[in-house]
Amino acid sequence: MTSRTDFLCDQLRLIDGTVPSNQHPLNKHTKMTWSPFQFFRGSAQIFYADLAGGVLKLPDLLFAKPGQTFIMGDCHLSNFGFMTEEGSQSDQVIFAPNDFDDACVGYAVWDLARFLTSLSLAGDFARGLLEGKYLTDETDIDDDLNAINDDDVREASQQFLKVYLKTLAQVIDREETRFNVLQSFDDDHVLYKYSRKAAKRSAGGKDFYSKSQLAKSTLVEDGKLRFADKPGKYVRLPSEEYAILKTTFRPYLDDEVLDIVVRIHAGTGSHEAMRYYFLVGPGDCRSIEDLPLCHIVEVKQQRQAAPIFSFPDLSPVNTLNPAHLTADCQRFMQRRPDLLLDEVVWNNQHWLVRSRHHARLSVKPEAIILNDTSPEQYFCEYAQACGEALALAHARGDRRSTRFEQFMVQLLPEQTDAIIEACLTYARQVIEDYEIHCKLMAE
Template identity: 50%
Template sequence: MQRLQQLISEFSRTDQVDPSQQLLAKHQKMALNPFRFLRGSSGLFYADIQSGLLKLPPALTTQVPLTTVMGDCHISNFGFFTEDGSYGERVIFAPNDFDDACIGPAVWDLSRFIVSLLLAADYCHGLTTGKYISEDAPDLTGLTAASAADAHAAARRFLQSYADCCAAVAKDPEFRFSTQDDFPKQHVLKPFLKKAIKRSAAGPDFLSKSTLAKSVDFSARPLQFKADSGKFSRIEASRYAELEQAFAPYVHDSILDIVTRHGAGTGSLNMQRYYLLVGPAEIGSDADVALCQVVEVKQQRRSAPLFFFPDLHPVNRLNDAHLTVDCQRLMQRRPDSILDEVQFEGAHYLVRSLHHANVDVDPEDICLHMQDPAKSLRQYAEACGHALALAHNRADRRSARFAVQMQQTLEVEADALLQACADYASQQQQDSQLLATLLTQTSERIEGQQ
């Protein structure tokens, strides 16, 4: 009962909705399975670190220098995109979500990723047995799910890959500016890389499958966002003029259209966001279309760890959007060409380009396979471990102290970290069921009152 009250209190704080009294789409998504629960409950994650329910090895928080961390590091927050934003040409694999970024212990990201890995495998196995359902689930015919043992082995490979990258940076600090832009033919990520390259501005699928193509009506003149009531809402003229006036200084070209965006994300599902269509004022050819891009302006909430660790580092006192921008710029080798923050109507908003070539990787893509899901999961974990280590090591560009200390500490503490994450994954499974039961009771009560 005490844990249930903690869940109610935490979700009421972060989402401004008490799940024992009202239904929220975000909470309903979180109740579908423990992996979704983890994605939507980053605040709870850090509450549990602070309380010691998630018992991270002390050496990894005290003996390793702080760095820039993602804050919401899980397996679905890595993917393919072009460096420099929409106008870039090089497609890379790297972390792609910095909404909860801040200065903190790297073990926060390591532990959250490992827990997500274990829960993703549990989720996909549950799809094959009927334990879990999903509106996004693929055709499961012929597919085998990674086992719990496979997930634990992949988690160990994740840590080893991370440590190996730190060793490479310790040997040659310039290695931190390398990136992952190719994979072997049989690698689980090779098809995703090819898909992203095709969607880039110079690729054959740009006009049909890019982020721009999925969002914009190319037949309209001037160009405008597609009519899609599930995603976009049109904005009345006077409000449109206010938004255009506020956001125009932060983009590189004319604003061709503005809409309100709905239903994106899990942790940020209830945050205000706008999409701007930005490009040349006159569109005369496909070459002109390639100069257009979608820019997201999203209300930024406080980084999840900082409610529980507010005094960890002076940089974390920056406003919410400014902190995200600074951390992203440090963690990426070549940050987005449009990446800024704006204060608007008393709130802080993050301004960033949405990549044409953006390709995400879902749990079903790596934990379900026709032949060898264990291999797919291991390959993905290795790639993420390497990518995360590069991002962490870019925070301090004056030395390799982080790389040296992290490598040495992980050699001693890896087993303890893996066990702590396994224990917490079990806790998240219990928490997800608690939330599902609570929402059923809330729904029944609301129906009875109508």
């Protein structure tokens, strides 16, 4: 019988190519020792292996064909955020799912369960930060902070599912509702200040030239726009490799290539994936005033989506190459997907080509699980917003009917308590797995 330690090593090797160890540790595996929440973010394949193996048991009624749609695959509270629709080609800022690396055709309840588990782990994360058990580089921990508790997690979980169902019911009543987006919030809502900050970073915003992703990543030198020197983030390329990349990917870009760098130490689940950043714009860019004409394009090596390792025969769509599948899922789940979104086969690998959003802004979990008053309101509001955004993304999987919505609205309400309890229990398994991972990294 395989031990849990052997099981975890097999699953981590599946994606990362190696097991946790202090001999030659991956940066990703080191980062996963910071907290169970961080471990969960970096190991989606374990979640699906546990679903397949019955460690995580969800209501059977929701595993029928009508409950399938395009799913995020790695649905957790850190994979939602602000972005501009149509990539860098628009100034319309929305709140939506922002990570499709593990997207595929799957059961909607998988996304729901993974998000609910992340809520429970977020509660543990908050308390662990105050106790000094866990690490973060996102905020300073002091004695004035308060953390969410178990009751807050249960309430946020209930509200997440309630809003998810309410949104699907609205699509049934009026099908064009599936093309709604979250773009405005009351001034006392947790997301209000983030939406304003993101809007200011869009190409038409007042902070575009100082705080947009593009502005913070570039500089003008000798009359040419190029990537800034950022050790630990960008790595310069040898001239020969630079020339090959420029020739290979120029046909997929909408303008001239101004500069190329390797982007390192990005992401969590895809932390070790190879990725390049292309600075794209008119060849005659000469000053900072030309910045709105430019944008950054990410070319990222894609691997198979995490759910497919454990459920390889679920849908023929999932047999597409990994980059093609990611691009297709993003096109379905977003109202107005990136205008620059493509897939390329190069060096016997599959690469996803997509624009980086000027106004991309994620809400750090530390900001909604800890504050100096009562964090439960922000935590619940954030869960509700994610529930609505996820329901809209799921509903766009089939734009010809409301069969999916009707199925979920009919069956999910009677299963919400069972799903929440299953995810609370599974979160404890993740914490145990995290402790095993830490031991492996220390040996």
